[in-house]
């Protein structure tokens with residue numbers, strides 16, 4: 001159904017002239033879907049020929065371009081039909097008249113609609129929701145979001161960074177990694193780089209050096225496994241290397257406790273195999289099943305701060321320690337590790353560390369359990385960085401924030417195929433960032 005506008009009011013005319021410069025509203029109609037459709041006509045009879053620069057009034061033909069727009073008065077998403085005239089100029093030019101500036105170049109949406117979509121995306125409304133609301137194609141929305149994020153986050157100012165944290169995260173299943181750089185004091189993600197090798201991360205340090213910010217860095221918190229110490233020494237002469245408790249606990253869990261679980265189960269099975277058939281009593285069978293069942297979630301029970309355990313879990317832990325001698329001996333290590341980072345002075349931290357290493361070595365001998373010896377070796381090699389962690393004196397909440405941020409980014413990574421887009425999204429979406437970043441208008 002068409003509605004022509006013979007007596008369009010002055011206000012409406014003004015509104016549409018401002019809305020679609022160079023055009024005026026000829027007709028409007030409501031589509032079957034309920035969507036409004038505005039049909040425009042050129043407000044000028046002719047156009048300047050792009051070739052001869054003369055005012056040209058002769059046209060070969062006219063085509064119609066359909067463009068998506070958004071208008072609150074029209075109930076949201078709407079369609080605009082724009083005539084596109086092809087010249088037949090005296091100079092033989094047959095170019096199509098220039099595209100109006102209010103249409104997003106190379107796309108069939110208005111700049112206004114793109115800005116509205118971008119605003120929603122900045123509020124972290126999901127692309128799918130914005131697509132449903134505006135009718136814009138998913139891929140285009142992704143490009144809009146990506147370029148806005150890129151504009152905002154490209155070349156972050158590194159001038160105020162004093163305490164740096166570097167973390168490597170696995171981003172896809174097939175051993176793909178990314179390295180995350182964070183400013184601990186300002187709680188901000190500075191950079192996310194694909195890969196984790198020295199060559200991958202060198203450009204970040206080169207940038208710090210080129211901008212003369214390298215000497216501002218006072219401390220760098222890193223994961224113990226990584227190959228960073230060399231590159232940090234090379235670029236950040238003033239920085240103290242520090243290993244945080246979270247990462248050490250992580251290693252303790254994976255490299256020691258999980259291995260201890262396997263070790264315990266293997267040992268119980270071995271004992272069971274060695275029994276002569278006549279000794280295979282019901283009690284002996286029960287012993288094997290108890291040995292296997294008590295180590296369930298053992299690593300979690302051991303590393304969790306005892307004050308956070310429910311009475312039921314405390315009971316499980318007690319049972320584990322009563323049944324399993326290896327776990328019983330490993331148990332105090334978790335508390336000892338926490339003590340190192342809670343030390344009030346480096347002197348105390350150094351002593352605590354020394355005692356912990358000695359305890360590890362005793363357990364290794366006693367149980368003929370290699371993983372704990374390896375762990376002790378790592379503590380020894382990284383002693384300086386561990387003791388430094390006390391001098392760096394960052395609150396646990398800050399490091400925990402950094403650690404959680406890395407986790408958020410890791411989870412986020414699974415949904416992205418485009419690394420650059422993932423990187424900029426992680427800058428904007430981290431729970432660690434100050435909220436002002438989300439509502440900044442563009």
Ligand SMILES: [Zn+2]
Pocket residue numbers: 049050051052053054056089090091092093
């Ligand atoms: Zn011409």
